[in-house]
Amino acid sequence: MFGTVLVANRGEIACRVIATLQKLGIRSVAVFTDADRAALHVARADSAVRIESYLSLDAVIAAARTAHADAIHPGYGFLSENADLARACEAAGVVFVGPGVKALELMGDKIRAKEHVSAAGVPVIPGSSSTAAEDAGRVGYPLLVKPSAGGGGKGMTVVERPEDLADALAGARRVAAAAFGDDTLLLERLVRVPRHIEVQLLADGFDHVIHLGERECSLQRRHQKVIEEAPSPLLDAATRDRIGAAACEVARSVGYVGAGTVEFLVSDEAPTAFFFMEMNTRLQVEHPVTELVTGLDLVEWQLRIAAGEPLDVQQADVRLTGHAIEARVYAEDPLRDFLPSTGTVRVLDEPSGEGIRVDSSLYAGLEIGSTYDPMLAKVIAWGPDRATALARLDRALAGTTVLGVRTNLAFLRQVLADPDVGAGRLETGLLGRLTPAADVAPIIAAVLARHPAPVGAWGTDGWRLGDPRPVRYEVGDVEVAVLGPPQDATVTVGDDAPVHASLTRTGPTAVALEVDGVVQPLRLVSDGPVTWVGTSELRFRSRVERLTDELAALTRGTGPADPEVRSPMPGIVVSVDVRTGDRVVAGQNLLTIEAMKMEHRVVAPSDGIVTLTVRPTDRVALDHVVATITGHPDEGTPA
Template sequence: MFDKVLIANRGEIAVRIIRACRELGLKTVAVFSDVDRQALHVRFADEAYYLGSPPARESYLRGDRIIEIALKSGAGAIHPGYGFLAERADFAQACIDAGLAFIGPKPSAIAAMGDKAIARATVSAAGVPVVPGTAGEGALSNDELLAIAPTIGFPLLAKATAGGGGKGMREVRNIEEMPRLLNAARREAEAAFGDGNVYLEKLLEEARHIEFQILADNQGNVIHLGERECSLQRRHQKILEETPSPFIADDQEFRQQMGEVAVRAAKAVGYVNAGTIEFLVDKDKRYYFLEMNTRLQVEHPITEAVTNVDIVKEQIRIARGRSLNYTQEDISQHGWAIECRINAEDPYENFLPSTGRISHILLPTGPGVRVDTGVYPGFTISPYYDSLISKLIVHGKTRAEAILRMRRALEEYKITGVRTNIPFHQMLMNSHRFMAGQYDTRFIEDRFSFNSVNIDKSSDADIAAILATLVAHQQIQRSTHIIRRGKRDTSNWKWVGRWERMHR
């Protein structure tokens, strides 16, 4: 049994895991790259060791060094967090080979779920429906795809085998346009990933992305903690999650049915520890297995809020060989939770990532508000890692209370120094379709235009005019007093230099 855990990650998730360890009385070991020497996870951990230079492949992806550090520091377990090494079967195996506990599933389960063909075959054998298509059937020619297409049915999607992020993806409405679109998808896939292979997948219209949280122990107990609605995505990146799903709402029978199917999918690969089964759900409540994430999810806190289960602590408990603290009957959802992912990106500049030093943060607090973050004022956001700087989670008695609470929390949240997507979330919270819970996976891209703010209707334009004028006025006043000693906006040396040049 281990009493010291190495966290092979950074940012908010490393901090989240350190907190769980602290509360369990476990010692923690952090690892860091050059740019993370002052990061919060390094400051919070009991021990910290240098990994390498900033690019992930030279630091947070160096599994060999991480295992070496774990052995040297006497850590008995490694928690991979999400991203980086979390879904690498070879790393999980290397941990076990080194005599370390890997806080996650068995390498065999990671490998099975990581391979699309094996995952689809395994779960459909267990009676779990999968999205109709040719995923995992290998490299098929245009002729073969054209022959299969009518059996799947139109509309369908041609997707890059090596792909992700919407690249090499085409929507196909009929067989006539299919050859042209297949070639376009192949070209794009070839350019983006160096692999022109594509597969077909039935296009589900008005589809929602709903996932179920799974917990499984070594004693064979598998439970689910209900669903998370993750349909709000931008460029295939989740941006806001909520639980329960407003689509499932109070249809307990549907929830139970999907939950049981999720449990069955996890059992099909002998799953242990925390994991997530992702489904696509169409408007007629038909659902299809999409994939399994064999790790802790970014959005796990909303499930923690409504179920009162600390998922990270359960993960550690499972890795220590103990059985789950809960049975399925113990689990129920209380109230409603929403998470907004706060990213360092500028919504007014096409969501361009924003880097730089955070000069100030005012955190939202008060009833029902939780913030998971890895940054603080004075910390510099570097371009090396993803742009998630914090997660704002609120919990309310009802969905309406949760939305109102999120609105006030977003209004309180002030971050200066870098641009964030907080205004985007504020606009989303005011959208009628979001309030009504009527959205699907394409809502943000198809129906929600961030730039079309109708300022004319707003009554605050006059206030904005006054504020800008007062600030401008203040600046003019200051610049006229600039010669006053100590009030100059540049350093004295610079000022002397300029003065000398002027009199040369």
């Protein structure tokens, strides 16, 4: 076994690999960029080496030499499927913890992989390696634009009409180049109502290949997995054996060694039919659910196989026990179209208990920037059956608090409560049809925390005779009315029915909110003008601010909206589609901003003349003014 292993990654996966290295008594070496100098994986490793970029082959190899590492574990993403890294490791006398160059090159290129698998008789989805318009027409619309060299849903774009193809190709190329260093694309027919099912493999250097069952990864948003589970609630035992055997055959055909995953699309209407999509020649983000139902440590087996050990597990030994479900916690704002979020973690609570596992790199005080992927942590639950696993995961998410940065925690619980999810009726478009709902509990808690207790006829808002009147608060766009002291108040949120609510402080930042007899533990922190409760960022609007807006609306009348166009998220301007002085129409693309490997197009809110205030490569903050739209000088000024 190795003496020292360098982990060429960051975040929760680096912490995960380091944990197994420590379990095996292997010295761990982390790498970090300036943005990650204070990251948790750096603190947990036995030593750490600074590098310029996680995508720099030369920097990673130099770090391995500096650390006298015997092997490099690439994690997932970054260079994990890069054949050049495997070659560089071989040249440097360092073991690459992953498959050989042949498998990396063939399966890392989605175009060649499909051709290879199709020749072996495995069914594939119609597609083309050419992105020409005529080839797109032959593939057929709607189609999917996919980066050939990557995974994780990055750069994948659905194109419904021929006239949308050019913009989709340009955006996908930018994301692919930034995320994978290769902007090659392929086109693929979009399968309606599909289910995304993948098979986990282990293969040693002695021609021994086994599968560890399948994972259902159909709950996705923008082709990015959000919730995964094992086993799939769709497949029967016979189909599980067939799809597992097909995945093993794919691995054997390229001499695969290590842990890998073969991904399939399965028709919800015909679950016995499956189509090869791609092979991920690395560890998957969702590997914990397989570990929980099989009892195997996949990182440990990666290391043992890379060290030349044979598998001592036979296919007949693999048993899937119980059910496991994983939820990915992202730094994003579901109420703002899931745009990436940045900030500093003020308070952190991570769950524990029977059947609960958390893979995380978070700590209180950690700054979440816009440089890297928005995934913060993974919360995983195991149960003897699917219903128990779902219930445990929901309780675990309810007990997870990340204050200081917006997250998708409330949306994850909303997904788990969906009747189709509970019944196992899953497909890749399901999350796109769910509208994120605002959670009123944090709003009530924030209001009660600052609501005063009146004394006699003299309340804090003045003296009055007769029946008491409610005190009104405006939190963002929501009005809250409170009647009575916070210990025994009647609260109305917007047009909702009145509820009885009270707030009890149980710690410096901990509170217990009771609403109509139901008690919910929450965390509450005030940070300047922002109050963080649960996972929500809340801003109170003063009476002066409300009056100012009302007067402005009266003055503006039916004239145009605010001419300032603001950035919907912090990030970097990657392209500009217009020039200052151009005449634009409402909905026209102005520029594109990238953050956390995601792109967002900023469009004109109205017709007019555009004036840009940013250029490509400029870094912008949330709500930064990127352009203004004014009326044409010959058209006069609206009243």
